[in-house]
Amino acid sequence: MTKKRAIFLDRDGVINKKAKEHDYIKNWGEFEFLPHAADTISQLNKKFLVVVVSNQGGISQGLMTADDVNSIHANMQSELEKNNAIIDKIYVCPHYIKEMCACRKPEPGLILEAAKELNIDLPNSYMIGDSLIDIEAGKKAGCKTILLADTSAAREAKPHFTARSISDILYLVN
Numbered sequence: 516m517t518k519k520r521a522i523f524l525d526r527d528g529v530i531n532k533k534a535k536e537h538d539y540i541k542n543w544g545e546f547e548f549l550p551h552a553a554d555t556i557s558q559l560n561k562k563f564l565v566v567v568v569s570n571q572g573g574i575s576q577g578l579m580t581a582d583d584v585n586s587i588h589a590n591m592q593s594e595l596e597k598n599n600a601i602i603d604k605i606y607v608c609p610h611y612i613k614e615m616c617a618c619r620k621p622e623p624g625l626i627l628e629a630a631k632e633l634n635i636d637l638p639n640s641y642m643i644g645d646s647l648i649d650i651e652a653g654k655k656a657g658c659k660t661i662l663l664a665d666t667s668a669a670r671e672a673k674p675h676f677t678a679r680s681i682s683d684i685l686y687l688v689n
């Protein structure tokens with residue numbers, strides 16, 4: 516079976532506004548889409564699987580439950596579907612940094628799990644994120660990487676490309 520190409524999207528700071536530092540989006544009321552997330556995903560759907568890979572360490576810290584996160588994602592997906600934007604699958608790491616799991620970005624575990632389950636062609640896929648750890652995870656998994664931020668800290672990860680906003684990635688992925 517031919518392998519499929521994917522766009523891996525970080526969630527917070529890419530699809531929705533991120534929470535304040537050290538905080539998490541804990542319920543749907545706190546979730547706010549970023550401009551052009553839906554229409555960009557809808558365009559990506561024509562050529563790629565779209566997979567979300569998200570660290571949600573607030574789960575293991577007890578700030579929210581896995582059900583809370585599932586509920587946010589159900590709402591997010593139904594809102595996106597109204598705009599013909601489909602997320603094929605969402606992978607979440609619930610662990611806190613000190614748990615040293617293999618799935619929390621910058622580790623590539625979520626991407627590798629998706630690649631196995633969905634038969635993804637990693638070298639011809641892209642990881643899109645707004646943080647250093649997204650770029651590191653993408654590179655460890657063997658993907659191309661696009662950084663959606665221009666901070667010096669994030670640039671240290673040496674992404675393959677940088678873009679100012681999610682809609683700009685449409686000019687970079689092919």
Ligand SMILES: [Mg+2]
Pocket residue numbers: 525526527528529533644645646
């Ligand atoms: Mg982020």
Ligand SMILES: [Zn+2]
Pocket residue numbers: 608609610616617618619
């Ligand atoms: Zn984890």
